[in-house]
Amino acid sequence: MSSRIACHECDLLQIIPALPEKASARCVRCGAVLYRRKPNSINRTLAWTFTGLIFFVLANCLPFLAMKSGGFVQETKLVTGIIQLFKQGLPGVSALVMLTCVIFPLLDMAGTLYVLLPLKLNRAPRGAPRVFRLIQHIRLWGMVEIFMLGILVALVKLAKMAEIIPGLALYSFIALMFAIAAAANNLDSHLIWEKLGRKI
Template identity: 45%
Template sequence: MPSASDSASAPAGASFELIACHECDQLQQLRYPPASRIVRCCRCGGVVYRYHPDALNRTLALTVAALLLFIVANAFPIVAIDMQGNVLSTSMLGAIEHLWSTHVPVVAIMVALTTLVVPTLTMLLLVYVLAPLQLGYRPPGAPALLRLLHLSRPWGMIEVYLLGILVSIVKLMAYASVIPGASLWALILLIPLMAAMMGTLHPDQIWRRLEQLA
């Protein structure tokens, strides 16, 4: 497995950059694209870089798919409750509106922030940055938006919201008939899709592409 400073037999189109080891801070030269998927430090052997070919395409495809599912999750009711012929249904927006109207605005704001605002912002930012990069040009304001994306990531909590919905459904089944809505199925599919989206996201490759197009 090659080390970061190994520049022998470099292909003609390879570029070189300086990179610091995350373990020992050894500054060394990285050839890009590397000869192996995993590049180790020439001094301590720690992993300096993992190469994921075509990662930007995969992230963009997963982001577009997640965005479509997210629209479905907000456009239809989550569940419908049938209590002796009276059918009640609600959506994500309806649940937030109900929290606001029942005088718990702090909870309503937190739910809206973690389940609507931040996930929407994350997916739209990724589409805005990745789509132009794949078309060969640098989107305006990309560095600032990438920093905003990094700061907002811990605030996306759709999975916590889904867990709360499932717990509520289990409790309500003892008192009424619960009919799952299209939004619930979309949320169930959305959670692993967003996890895959974030798992394929490699900011270092985005920054490198931005530098190449500067």
């Protein structure tokens, strides 16, 4: 199975044959590398996605922050924080945190598993191209997570009235972002499109 790709250097559209692992295809006109097949892409992406799911559960179940003032400790979970932001008249921020910290990572990982697990067994799930395109759109929001983390750090520093202790969920969330980034880095979207094209 072959596919078409445009050279990013000279825009020449050319057909790329199915490549073995670690092989790369170069442009016939200018020699630029068009595509390099990532080694063991599906297994590695799946492994990082499962790792991400574990950290996702931890990030949502464990206390995110603990506020300590005068011997009184109050623990806050991510979900409680989102509800608090909403109650304090910040529905926009509340929704942004909800989307970037809960909805997008979950959709990203669920979508990746939905497409890749059947592909590993040489099957194409229903609606796979649409789901795969959705994941790639969600990934564009990946940077927002880092932005959110910056806001969180700023909030922690600003909150002077109480001592704030970062909880295990905060570290799990950071680990989750790394796992998602590693999954994205190992995902060979060209290979996935090629496989989807063959099965559907």
